[in-house]
Amino acid sequence: MLTWDLPSLSCSFRKLLIAVCLIVISFTASLVMAQQLPPVDATTLDGKVMCGYQAWFRCPDDGTNSAWQHWSRRPTITPQSMTFQMWPDLSEFTPSEMYAVPGIKYPNGRPAYLYSSVHQKTIQRHFQWMQQYGIDGVFVQRFLVNLRQPSFDTILEHVRTSAKDTGRTFAVCYDLSGYPTERIVGRLTDDWKQLCDERKVTRDERYLDHDGLPVVFIWGLYPDRFSADIAHQLIDFFHQEGPYRATVVGGVPPDWRSESNASWASAFGKLDVISPWNVGNIERRGGKKIANTHVWQQDFAAAQQAGAKYLPVIYPGFDWTNLKGPRAERDTIDRRGGAFFWEQFVAAKKLGSGMAYVAMFDEVDEATAIFKVTNDPPPEANFATYEGLPSDWYLRLTGEGTKMIRGETPLADRIPIQP
Template sequence: MQSRATSLPHRRTVGLTLLLAAGVSLLLESPLPAQPKPVTDATTLDGKVMTGYQGWFRCPGDGTERGWLHWSRRSTITPQSLTFEMWPDLSEFSSTEKYAVPGFSHVGGTPAYLYSSVNKETIQRHFQWMQQYGIDGAFVQRFLVNLRDPSFETVLENVRVAAKDSGRTFGICYDLSGYPTERIYSRLTEDWRDMCDRRKVTRDERYLDHDGLPVVFLWGLYSDRFDAKLAHRLIDFFHEEGPYRATVIGGVPPQWRRDRDPQWAAAYRKLDVISPWNVGNIEMRGGEKIANTNIWKEDQVAATEAGARLLPVIYPGFAWTNLKGPVAQRDTIERRRGDFFWEQWVAAAKLKTGMVYVAMFDEVDEATAIFKVTNDPPTQGSYATYDGLPSDWYLRLAGEGGRMLRGEVPISEQITITPQR
């Protein structure tokens, strides 16, 4: 079935991109691999491993005046105020990337540090990790509730530079959560026009396109949050001929196919790419929590019938006891040393989805992060770790899973790499 989007002349400057991707950032102290991964083709979602990038962590001293945003529920930080589950591994970070955490120390008394997402060096580092481990790029989370916060503009601009320097691609993911329903349409469309006209983000050579159009990800198209009329208005805006037209990915509930509201059913099927949010959607097998990937086959059939593509959501595990309290222990989904993650890669590869969305790169609040996390967190507080596995284990699994997805290596039910340092 033909795509809804028509092909447009492409604007990439390939030679410049190759030159930039071959360089090594002088900002980072740790060396890059001798043979970095090839430059990501930013003209299509096909074959892509994309990850979500929250970019919402702040620290005192980073110039934002937001305190310990997303690290602590208060302006100060204590073991009781923590809102994150995993302590990031900062062993490779430069001194200008690390922010001292008062009252926190590692075994032996070594001072503890956290990072700020507005720090340009840190975003460069994260995108170079993506390059090193074969992750194609990131959807930068753009929360409607934070559009007035200039620090999120800084994050986006730093992502643009980091994507260019690392040869990765990026796209914008609008998160509709928590924003007044009556203002969603005007606020979101106003911002997209600004992205296209004044800031020219969608014309960036590293911005992700698909079917000749820039990609926009709308997360939170849920029937229990607002009515279908708004969903239709948003999708129609991006499908209208003109300078703001885009390929629309919809972040929808896992039960999207069974929605009984005919207007919502129609809205879901107007999307160009359907991405059911599968985090927390589990089944029990042998006493263990397993990601429910059985629904993907029917999801793919329904998407194809609607002329859309399926973008499965893959995640490594889940926990949020520091954020929600001890009662939330029941929600924990154990990583099982990577097996939980790998099983989803196998399912996507068998189904030949051709694209995957990894949730998330840096989300330590809900313990879905795949970036480097320490096994030796501070002694103050309680944290999840990678159970003694190397801090880059899940980055490596994502890279290898991507190779399996693209058919570069055979499908294997068992993890094909070893956790050697």
């Protein structure tokens, strides 16, 4: 058996060994604490901080026949074809979850890997992180344009299992982007009926309810995309008595209050929860980009007047130059070490809405991800990083922000933890 004689070891090695031991002890303690935490209350949106969960990343050989979906703009992947902005940290992943990227290596010369959202172990791992860091759960995306892909049904089942195993909560978010307008109502309502009748998703004990009804998020209720009649049909479907009734969260434009079309304004007024999309909505202050939160108070008041809850959108930063090209560099929003993110948590707490939506858990395409991202991505392409901060930094910040919004910790104008 190998034993250590600490006095005989060099000072530097002793320090390294002690540091490693402390890290292991800290990580083990955090896991034990996570296991002891009670399950998230899935009966209300009040007091919740929910994350958007894209789960749209695919790899060859993951069983979906999707090639490098959302990693590359082509079926193959090269430095020039990569569309994502942050390289996920896969240091905790098992070999079965990692898919080698041909010809790409990490700075240390080892082969580089990516992951597939369809893998059960990967979704389980993401939910374990949520549990470990005190994140309530996710709105799992169902893109109407992709509903023909069986993999999104598989992902939903993995989410259900993982939410149960970790005591997290989840709800469905329908994204209307890019779908033929004349088919939106039929496609979405048919899918919801199938989820309710055949797969019993809304009866799942981990499915998020509010006011005694399952929650459904409809993202993309934008007047410049389709007529108000479509919005009314969707909202009315979920509000009619019967087995498909739900509490409707509406993802609306940031300028929803100034909508001049009376029918669209009426549709917004029917929503149970109003959530204006705020990603990219900024103001400049002292040479820095600041999230535009000064409109939240008026939004909140207008939502209350309509009898609705208000769900502010919080995001950590933004960058999509790999996806859109060099000209999109002007759209980049610096994370400022987490300060950009935390300022929004503070604004949400002061607002008093008692809830928030973090965009997003896993969105590395637009660099809004909060999950673990590596600071040492392959050098073959230009990737954003956490600038030397720990890969779990934004998971930690989200957990701290959640506690602050719930009133479990006092209001802190500055980040209350250290990297």
